[in-house]
Amino acid sequence: MAGSAGGAKEWPEREAAFKSLVGARLNRAYGLAWHLLGDRSDAEDACQAAILAAWSAWPRLQDQDRFDAWFDRILVNTCLEHLRRRARRPQVALADEPGIPGRDALAASLEHDVMSRALAGLNPEQRVTVVLRFWADLTTEAIAERLGIPPGTVRSRLHYALDALRVELDREDGHG
Amino acid sequence: MVDAREDPLEARVRAWYLGAAEPPVPERLYELVARLGTETSPTNPVRHIATRRRAPAGSFLVAVLVAAAILVVGVLFISSLHGPGSLGPSVGPTASAPASPTPVAAALAPYRLSLAVTAGRSPGPTLTISTAADCASLPAGWDTQFCALVLRSTWESIIGQVDPFGPPASPPVTTSGTGPSVTWYAALARAEIDGDASICRDVATETWITFGTGLGGAAPQAGSSISRPVHPIAFCLADLRRKASEGAFTVESPPYKVAGVLTGDTINMFVDPGAVARLAGASAPPNDPAIACAQGQLTRDACQELVDAAEVALGSRLAAVQDLGAYGQPIPCRSRLVSPCPPPPSGTWLGSVIANLGAGGFVAFDGALVGGQLQVTEVPFAP
Numbered sequence: 001m002a003g004s005a006g007g008a009k010e011w012p013e014r015e016a017a018f019k020s021l022v023g024a025r026l027n028r029a030y031g032l033a034w035h036l037l038g039d040r041s042d043a044e045d046a047c048q049a050a051i052l053a054a055w056s057a058w059p060r061l062q063d064q065d066r067f068d069a070w071f072d073r074i075l076v077n078t079c080l081e082h083l084r085r086r087a088r089r090p091q092v093a094l095a096d097e098p099g100i101p102g103r104d105a106l107a108a109s110l111e112h113d114v115m116s117r118a119l120a121g122l123n124p125e126q127r128v129t130v131v132l133r134f135w136a137d138l139t140t141e142a143i144a145e146r147l148g149i150p151p152g153t154v155r156s157r158l159h160y161a162l163d164a165l166r167v168e169l170d171r172e173d174g175h176g
Numbered sequence: 177m178v179d180a181r182e183d184p185l186e187a188r189v190r191a192w193y194l195g196a197a198e199p200p201v202p203e204r205l206y207e208l209v210a211r212l213g214t215e216t217s218p219t220n221p222v223r224h225i226a227t228r229r230r231a232p233a234g235s236f237l238v239a240v241l242v243a244a245a246i247l248v249v250g251v252l253f254i255s256s257l258h259g260p261g262s263l264g265p266s267v268g269p270t271a272s273a274p275a276s277p278t279p280v281a282a283a284l285a286p287y288r289l290s291l292a293v294t295a296g297r298s299p300g301p302t303l304t305i306s307t308a309a310d311c312a313s314l315p316a317g318w319d320t321q322f323c324a325l326v327l328r329s330t331w332e333s334i335i336g337q338v339d340p341f342g343p344p345a346s347p348p349v350t351t352s353g354t355g356p357s358v359t360w361y362a363a364l365a366r367a368e369i370d371g372d373a374s375i376c377r378d379v380a381t382e383t384w385i386t387f388g389t390g391l392g393g394a395a396p397q398a399g400s401s402i403s404r405p406v407h408p409i410a411f412c413l414a415d416l417r418r419k420a421s422e423g424a425f426t427v428e429s430p431p432y433k434v435a436g437v438l439t440g441d442t443i444n445m446f447v448d449p450g451a452v453a454r455l456a457g458a459s460a461p462p463n464d465p466a467i468a469c470a471q472g473q474l475t476r477d478a479c480q481e482l483v484d485a486a487e488v489a490l491g492s493r494l495a496a497v498q499d500l501g502a503y504g505q506p507i508p509c510r511s512r513l514v515s516p517c518p519p520p521p522s523g524t525w526l527g528s529v530i531a532n533l534g535a536g537g538f539v540a541f542d543g544a545l546v547g548g549q550l551q552v553t554e555v556p557f558a559p
Contacts, residue, residue, distance in 0.1 A: 034198060
């Protein structure tokens with residue numbers, strides 16, 4: 001515990017605080033991981049790894065007000081590692097169910113797939129940036145803080161990601 | 177945060193995310209957080225937290241607690257596939273299928289294991305399991321069932337008709353899923369011990385790999401994606417070979433509670449020394465597409481028959497197939513296809529198969545038992 005924030009006396013409180021902070025954010029964390037990775041099992045693994053990593057690093061977080069950005073960064077880095085490993089194999093997200101129960105569900109799943117495929121075609125850095133911007137609704141600055149990159153780089157990544165999405169969606173929609 | 181100047185594409189992406197049906201948080205994550213303070217602190221290695229953790233892709237046989245059943249539609253049902261009134265298109269799920277092993281009086285084949293991790297005990301010595309009584313030293317329940325099932329000499333004599341997504345032999349303590357069927361994990365373990373590559377060509381294994389991240393990964397869940405390219409047979413063979421070369425693998429039991437504390441067991445399984453040689457000649461076929469059996473609709477045998485027949489009917493087109501899905505519903509007639517629907521084939525309707533040929537589009541088949549023989553008929557299908 002040497003060098004940790006707070007002494008042994010404070011640990012129970014900090015432990016409770018950690019559990020409370022993480023517990024309240026599990027829904028968002030799992031959603032973020034799921035959107036980044038496109039797979040429930042992978043998202044669960046990423047969340048678990050991030051929680052454990054955060055738990056280990058928790059004594060070193062001085063400012064609990066920064067918890068959201070701090071935890072997001074751990075989770076996003078975990079997901080990025082996963083995406084980079086996976087990048088050797090192109091990912092194509094398909095419908096949730098292998099069964100195709102009917103016309104409406106099939107049509108809906110195919111429409112879902114158009115965007116899924118387009119998003120899956122982004123490189124890991126672009127995908128993370130898109131998810132943080134459009135799903136998490138974060139500002140450029142907040143994304144930059146979580147990714148540890150300058151805001152200008154965030155804007156650049158978004159620009160190129162949207163260009164790539166536009167090309168892919170036009171192609172899928174039959175306009176390209 | 178929405179900018180009034182946002183361009184249509186940004187609005188479309190944002191709307192897509194808003195409309196995405198996000199899966200619920202797995203209960204295991206809540207359990208993990210709840211247990212953090214009771215079993216570890218930041219000064220202790222977190223890896224000792226005994227939570228359910230999915231093994232990395234490529235490792236084999238890690239029992240899981242996930243809602244595999246919701247990957248597919250409805251509950252599994254068992255029916256006589258070759259008798260009158262079997263699996264007609266209007267037949268709904270009639271009974272939840274027990275995860276009972278195939279009732280075959282199989283010979284026993286001794287093997288070795290050791291209990292690596294369990295609550296309140298030290299790791300155990302390596303045991304030779306020659307009879308079911310030898311399993312008594314393991315924690316009662318899933319572990320002893322698994323241990324006794326693996327004694328059967330072939331994986332075929334262990335696997336059930338509703339595996340791999342059958343309900344667990346004993347309910348998991350959490351509510352997050354149905355848990356693994358013990359027969360599925362025991363069958364996989366038997367094949368691994370023996371280096372029996374035939375399990376890789378079973379539709380149950382292929383489906384598991386197709387929708388999971390690997391044989392050892394968590395059971396596929398609703399929302400699973402196919403990561404193309406998927407070559408389930410090749411993947412399975414590689415996994416068997418790796419385990420054979422390592423000489424051992426681990427199996428994790430579903431979690432259970434001891435004195436109110438959630439725990440689980442890890443069992444070391446030792447591979448037969450002859451497994452490496454037995455796997456040496458095994459190879460995947462040139463075409464090794466993703467396979468999806470709609471588990472809520474078909475038994476393993478029915479799916480296997482439909483897939484085999486469709487592959488024959490596809491002929492040279494098989495080389496282009498990326499995915500093959502078998503269903504127990506008359507899919508073509510309920511999908512956006514060439515109108516009118518073709519008449520149902522004669523005989524007893526068994527199921528449908530849809531083949532995704534990538535750029536070549538889709539090909540669909542209806543399968544029916546005619547005179548006791550499965551006949552597949554190509555039907556128009558245009559998703």
